[in-house]
Amino acid sequence: MKRIASRRDITTGVKHLRGSCDRLAAMLEECPPIPLRLSQPGFEGLCSIIVSQQVSRASADAIFGRLKTIVDPLGPELFLAAGEEGWRAAGLSRPKQRTLVEISNAVLEDRLDLEGLCALPPEQAIDDLVAIKGIGPWTAEVYLMFCAGHRDVFPAGDLALQEAMRLGFGMEERPDEKTCRAEAEAWAPWRSVAARILWAYYAVKKRDAMPVA
Numbered sequence: 001m002k003r004i005a006s007r008r009d010i011t012t013g014v015k016h017l018r019g020s021c022d023r024l025a026a027m028l029e030e031c032p033p034i035p036l037r038l039s040q041p042g043f044e045g046l047c048s049i050i051v052s053q054q055v056s057r058a059s060a061d062a063i064f065g066r067l068k069t070i071v072d073p074l075g076p077e078l079f080l081a082a083g084e085e086g087w088r089a090a091g092l093s094r095p096k097q098r099t100l101v102e103i104s105n106a107v108l109e110d111r112l113d114l115e116g117l118c119a120l121p122p123e124q125a126i127d128d129l130v131a132i133k134g135i136g137p138w139t140a141e142v143y144l145m146f147c148a149g150h151r152d153v154f155p156a157g158d159l160a161l162q163e164a165m166r167l168g169f170g171m172e173e174r175p176d177e178k179t180c181r182a183e184a185e186a187w188a189p190w191r192s193v194a195a196r197i198l199w200a201y202y203a204v205k206k207r208d209a210m211p212v213a
Contacts, residue, residue, distance in 0.1 A: 004151045005038070005149055013190040014193060024197055028197060031201055031204055043114060044074045045114075046103060046143050046147065047064075047103075050139065063090055063092065066090040067087075071090075079100060079104050098133075103134070112129075122152065125140070125144055126141065126144065138155050141153050145192045145195065151192045152191045154181065154184040155195060156178075160202045160206075161198045161202070162177075162180055164201045164205070165198060
């Protein structure tokens, strides 16, 4: 299975999408270079994604920085050892604490292999991830994109992607997850790069757009 592993892969995907989709090509004219955004697979990478949910980038960076100071190195065993006092000191909300406890236990009990699932087909890898309480499709898809390097994953439930599609495609209303997923089918086998393009476009346009919840 081919993966995104370098800037060259992003360039290849962008070239393909620019030539096959006029709407993405128009978006690319307004975007800076599309970033690689690739982290090592494992507990720390998934933890970073969990921490970033429903908070600003600045808040996520601050919380994750404190967590890495308290839990060093950041792995499941030491995370559990930090306990509620350590998690609160880092700024983790109770739902995120519970999710990370579930993930930690699953890894330590060999019910979840965060490195091994990177080699699985996306559908199977997503099933393995969402089997853990607290992990939903968005988290699983983003992990496969940015930690496993899967090149054909599209987190259609992401509100920023939906808003970027509304703005770039001239839609009156923000499309729902089903509509976004259907639109993205045309971008296979580079849907992960298409998502990066939409995020980049949203970052350019968000000053003029209504904020998304």
